[in-house]
Amino acid sequence: MWDEPSAEVTQMKKTCETMLEAAEEDIEDWYFNHQDQDIQNFICRDRILKNSDQECLTEVWTGTERNIVEEQTLLEDIEDDDDDDEDDYEHEEL
Numbered sequence: 788m789w790d791e792p793s794a795e796v797t798q799m800k801k802t803c804e805t806m807l808e809a810a811e812e813d814i815e816d817w818y819f820n821h822q823d824q825d826i827q828n829f830i831c832r833d834r835i836l837k838n839s840d841q842e843c844l845t846e847v848w849t850g851t852e853r854n855i856v857e858e859q860t861l862l863e864d865i866e867d868d869d870d871d872d873e874d875d876y877e878h879e880e881l
Contacts, residue, residue, distance in 0.1 A: 810835060 792800070807814070810830055817829045832841055 813830050813834050817824070817826055821829055827844065832844055
């Protein structure tokens, strides 16, 4: 159990693989013909997100995003532990 990735990681991997398959021809085109261009612009900006919101391409990673996710995970773990403790307490009363 501990040697397997979480459900979230597994889902993210599947999503990534699906996206790669969908963009395979564009990736090959970039690799063989357009390596002089930035791959993010060539694939994402000019093809995948051509007619949609491209704000994600200009986001800057600050590191605080990791802290927010870690804090949320910690809070969820604490809530799960509290739920388990309540279950144990109810069983003891019986």
